[in-house]
Amino acid sequence: MRFSRKLLGPFVGSLAKKLDYYSQFQPSSLTIQQYLDFGRIGTAANSYTFLKNELLVRLANIMQEFTLLPPKLLQMPSSKMVSNWYAESFEDLLLFEASDASPEQVARFNDQLTVVLKRHAHVVETMAEGLIELRESDGVDIASEKGIQYFLDRFYINRISIRMLQNQHLVVFGNVLPESPRHVGCIDPACDVESVVYDAFENARFLCDRYYLTSPSMKLEMHNAVEKGKPISIVAVPSHLYHMMFELFKNAMRATVEYHGVDDDLPDIKVYVVKGNEDLSIKICDRGGGVSRTILERLYNYMYSTAPPPPRDGTQAPLTRSHIGNMNIPLQAGYGYGLPLSRLYARYFLGDLFLVSMEGHGTDACIYLKAVPVEASEVLPIYSTSSRRNLTMGP
Numbered sequence: 001m002r003f004s005r006k007l008l009g010p011f012v013g014s015l016a017k018k019l020d021y022y023s024q025f026q027p028s029s030l031t032i033q034q035y036l037d038f039g040r041i042g043t044a045a046n047s048y049t050f051l052k053n054e055l056l057v058r059l060a061n062i063m064q065e066f067t068l069l070p071p072k073l074l075q076m077p078s079s080k081m082v083s084n085w086y087a088e089s090f091e092d093l094l095l096f097e098a099s100d101a102s103p104e105q106v107a108r109f110n111d112q113l114t115v116v117l118k119r120h121a122h123v124v125e126t127m128a129e130g131l132i133e134l135r136e137s138d139g140v141d142i143a144s145e146k147g148i149q150y151f152l153d154r155f156y157i158n159r160i161s162i163r164m165l166q167n168q169h170l171v172v173f174g175n176v177l178p179e180s181p182r183h184v185g186c187i188d189p190a191c192d193v194e195s196v197v198y199d200a201f202e203n204a205r206f207l208c209d210r211y212y213l214t215s216p217s218m219k220l221e222m223h224n225a226v227e228k229g230k231p232i233s234i235v236a237v238p239s240h241l242y243h244m245m246f247e248l249f250k251n252a253m254r255a256t257v258e259y260h261g262v263d264d265d266l267p268d269i270k271v272y273v274v275k276g277n278e279d280l281s282i283k284i285c286d287r288g289g290g291v292s293r294t295i296l297e298r299l300y301n302y303m304y305s306t307a308p309p310p311p312r313d314g315t316q317a318p319l320t321r322s323h324i325g326n327m328n329i330p331l332q333a334g335y336g337y338g339l340p341l342s343r344l345y346a347r348y349f350l351g352d353l354f355l356v357s358m359e360g361h362g363t364d365a366c367i368y369l370k371a372v373p374v375e376a377s378e379v380l381p382i383y384s385t386s387s388r389r390n391l392t393m394g395p
């Protein structure tokens with residue numbers, strides 16, 4: 001992605017050199033246990049010293065991949081805006097490169113992180129606008145579409161990881177308040193899975209009731225295979241788990257109501273939560289009619305999923321979606337990225353998300369998370385010749 005010379009101005013040379021320098025390093029993958037330990041016993045100075053380098057490495061790795069994107073996408077106004085945000089943030093953080101870890105520098109760094117977080121708040125929507133601009137400009141060939149899919153999965157998981165580093169630092173060492181006094185930064189050392197499931201269900205049900213005036217109920221089964229009969233808790237980022245569950249419940253409710261109609265007795269959504277020695281598994285089973293394998297694949301696809309932009313005035317999201325049949329999609333508030341982004345949240349700490357749909361019957365969605373925190377390592381994209389090959393040649 002060409003960084004606009006206007007922005008880079010005289011720094012083109014030195015910034016390009018810095019990008020080359022920092023993109024040579026592999027991002028350092030942390031386990032959720034390491035985040036927890038550091039949040040409990042680390043110091044602001046050590047966090048600053050690690051972060052000011054690691055953020056430059058993670059930014060440089062993904063910024064170098066930008067340049068491998070299909071030129072047609074790079075030229076879209078919204079794509080250029082995103083690349084300029086990254087260039088600005090990279091430059092901002094470079095200012096701390098040689099700084100000491102004095103309390104004054106740490107305070108300045110914390111303020112800078114707040115600016116960077118705000119600058120990048122709408123990256124997902126803006127990149128989605130870029131895909132819409134591309135689709136409306138001259139369409140996308142299959143090779144570009146596969147390259148875009150490969151890049152965006154890497155781009156968004158990189159963004160999740162950068163925001164995790166920043167938020168964790170600001171909550172533990174800055175003046176951002178944690179969600180709960182028990183939390184260490186954004187991490188809950190004893191995340192009660194059942195309560196997150198209920199929160200996500202009730203909020204999705206509220207949206208469903210508001211639009212359809214009806215909604216399916218939930219039947220929830222909890223099985224703790226490690227400590228029989230005890231509540232299920234894991235070390236997790238509650239906001240990530242909530243995001244995944246909320247999206248999957250919205251999809252299951254939408255399918256169920258659309259398939260059975262608002263006047264029918266709606267079949268329950270059955271949810272199973274099982275904690276094993278290695279995996280925390282959550283399965284959401286609906287009888288919403290299911291989708292064929294071809295449609296299912298499209299739900300993960302950023303090009304297909306990029307719905308028309310939501311109304312700016314906050315009114316109800318568009319009811320139809322051009323690329324997935326004519327199904328009214330009242331619960332879709334964003335650009336249709338709920339599923340691919342949820343899968344990235346699951347994969348971020350070495351979990352995963354799978355869908356098994358039986359067309360004509362219903363869909364099972366399974367989330368797997370690491371039950372052992374020292375095994376839950378960040379999955380971070382590394383800029384290398386293989387990413388170059390995938391982006392330019394397509395898989």
Ligand SMILES: O=C(O)CCCOc1c(F)cc(-c2c(C(=O)NCc3ccc(C(=O)O)cc3)noc2-c2cc(Cl)c(O)cc2O)cc1F
Binds near residue numbers: 325334336337
């Ligand atoms: O807004 C977002 O982020 C995600 C927006 C996403 O919107 C969708 C949505 F919520 C649910 C479905 C859907 C349908 C369906 O709709 N079946 C009827 C039809 C059959 C064929 C076709 C077709 O040929 O096009 C279309 C619909 N059946 O199962 C699911 C289903 C999908 C997922 Cl990912 C899930 O976790 C649970 C489910 O029950 C499809 C969506 F697309």
